[in-house]
Amino acid sequence: MAFADLLVIITEVIVARVRYYYFPRSFLDITYACSVNTFLRRASTDCSVWFTVAFSFDRCVAICWQKLSRKYCRGKTSAVVLATTGTLLCLKDIGHYISQVPVELINNVPWGCSIxxxxxxxxxxxxxxxxDTALTPFLPFALILLLNALTVKYILVASRARKRLRGQRNGEDKSDPEMESRRKSVILLLSISGSFILLWSVYVVHFCYYSITGSSILEYHDSSYIFSQVAYMLLNLSCCTNTFIYGVTQSMFREQIKMALKYPVTAISQLINKSIN
Known part of the structure; x- marks a missing residue:
């Protein structure tokens, strides 16, 4: 999920948005390169959204269905689910590559992209x-809300049952490692899925408004244009938040990042020591 979010930052924010304003004419404006970037933008965004759904489902299975979790919550299963999801989404987004046509021809070279x-x-x-719109984000909206509701309901019921079994009544305060672990999982789950729903909701409102009214944006200073740009800004922000949420809440994730940053230095140091010896 963090890798998909990184691809969104590269393809949508850096290559598409930042490059457009600061480097308005480059080889990336050739139709072939532009079409490929359109495909990568849509594919990375779809993967970011659906990996969030997969994460919500994984947490729901791990917390609510203990027997199934022993078979499902494994590294190999996760790899198969993510690879299958990513492949299907990329196949679907080939349509966005095909839909692009050149804007103009300069010295027999097609430039620009237009639907x-x-x-x-x-x-x-x-x-x-x-x-495409139903797949991202309407269906993920419904699935995330459903999975979160099931998870929170199960934890509330299980919490009451464990308190009764452990004799936690009348204000007694005894530590419960199991419930503490579940509480942290719920905080992470609600942080990721909640930020997704909140930040994508503006885009959903924007899409529904223009689908129902059939209106079009004519001027850059028009309020509807500003609203649409805010919607896309929040959409991109949603795809960039999961990595930071992981970094704040997950100690194992922070350790993996530290190991990845230290690895080049360690490898070079070992290589120098071998050459000296």
């Missing part, structure tokens, strides 16, 4: 657009 006009009139393309 072909048939995309807005052909029933197949219209169906693809609705399927």
């Amino acid at each position: 072909q006009p048939i995309y807005f009139t052909d029933p197949i393309w219209i169906g693809f657009d609705w399927f």
Whole structure:
């Protein structure tokens, strides 16, 4: 999930947004490169969203269904789920690559990217657009809310039962490592999925408004244009928050980051010692 978020930062924020304003004319504006970046932007965003769903499902299984968790919550299973999800999403997003056409030809070189006009009139393309929007973010919205509700409900019920079994009544305070572990898992789960729902909600409102009214944005200073840009800004921010949430809440994640940063220095040091010896 953190890797998918990093791809969103690179493809959507750096290559698409920052480069557009500071380097408005480069080889990345050639239609082939532009189409590839459009594909990568959509694929990385979809992977970021659906990996969040997979994370919510993983936490739900680990907490609510103990027997299933022993079979499902494994490294190999996670690799298969993530690889399958990522592959299917990339296959779906090939449509965004195909939908791009050049804006102009300069010395027989196609420049710029624009969605072909048939995309807005052909029933197949219209169906693809609705399927794409339903897949990200409407269906993830529903799944995350459902999984979080099941997880929180199970923890509340289990917490009451454990308190009765452990004799925690009448204000007695006894430490319970199991419930403390579940509490931390819920904090992480709600932090990630809650930020996703909150930050994507503006984009959902924006999409519903323009789908229902059928209006179009005409001027850059128009309030509707500003609202749309705020929606896309929050969408990109949502795809960038999970890495920071992990860094704040997960000690094992912080240790892995430290090991990754120390590895080049350690490897070079070992290589120098071997050459000296």
